[in-house]
Amino acid sequence: GLLLEPGLVDVLVTEVSGEPGALPLLSHALAQTWVNREGRTLTVEGYRAAGGIRGAVAQSAETLFQQLPAAQQHALRDLTLRLVTASPDGQATRSPVPHRIVTGDGERESLVETLVAARLVTSDGEQVELAHESLIQAWPRLRSWLDEDVDGQRILRHLTVAADTWQAMGRPTGELYRGTRLARALDWRAHTTTELTATEQAFLDAGRDLAEAESRTAEQRLAEQKQANRRLRASLVGVAAFLVVALVAGALAVREGQRADAA
Numbered sequence: 001g002l003l004l005e006p007g008l009v010d011v012l013v014t015e016v017s018g019e020p021g022a023l024p025l026l027s028h029a030l031a032q033t034w035v036n037r038e039g040r041t042l043t044v045e046g047y048r049a050a051g052g053i054r055g056a057v058a059q060s061a062e063t064l065f066q067q068l069p070a071a072q073q074h075a076l077r078d079l080t081l082r083l084v085t086a087s088p089d090g091q092a093t094r095s096p097v098p099h100r101i102v103t104g105d106g107e108r109e110s111l112v113e114t115l116v117a118a119r120l121v122t123s124d125g126e127q128v129e130l131a132h133e134s135l136i137q138a139w140p141r142l143r144s145w146l147d148e149d150v151d152g153q154r155i156l157r158h159l160t161v162a163a164d165t166w167q168a169m170g171r172p173t174g175e176l177y178r179g180t181r182l183a184r185a186l187d188w189r190a191h192t193t194t195e196l197t198a199t200e201q202a203f204l205d206a207g208r209d210l211a212e213a214e215s216r217t218a219e220q221r222l223a224e225q226k227q228a229n230r231r232l233r234a235s236l237v238g239v240a241a242f243l244v245v246a247l248v249a250g251a252l253a254v255r256e257g258q259r260a261d262a263a
Contacts, residue, residue, distance in 0.1 A: 035050070057131075185204055
């Protein structure tokens, strides 16, 4: 029962031509144009006010972000960053994440539902994913979040997968971080504002505890080795002293024997 203002279809066709993921973007832009309609008519002005094909997604995201309380704004930041993967050359692309990882509690589940309702995120119950690849480039706030800590995003992405695998395998020590990777992850956790999941926290804590236990064992072995070396040196000194005494005693015995023969 809606009407289209003359010229709107031409504008839509022109702007979606050659655009990756055109249909989802068009769907989102039309939904926002409907919000800005005049009576029953979808207008060019309403479409422009929505931000157009690319801008509509970014505008919807920013509007939603501004409407959230501060705590949920931070949760939105963490969630969207988890749904993006940065390649070695710095290019960011959307990446699906298991639903269980990004919805650890009721508040996060509610946030995902809000994003799904706003057509910014899709969820099939198994995975959660950004609805539009263009959101990464078109939404300045998300772009700034990504640029703030590129290395941190790589650490988080690897940590998410590693911790989830560790949990699924029954938490074996063989799957824990060690050495430089563990040190980098612990240092990043100490300085980041990103809220880790309970599994990710437990994974890093287990890796740290194992490293500390191995360090204590190595220190104990070193102390025992030093003590053994001291005992060995003491024994060698005793043996050396005994040999000296034996040599002196032997020399004296030979001399006494020679004197006795001479007499």
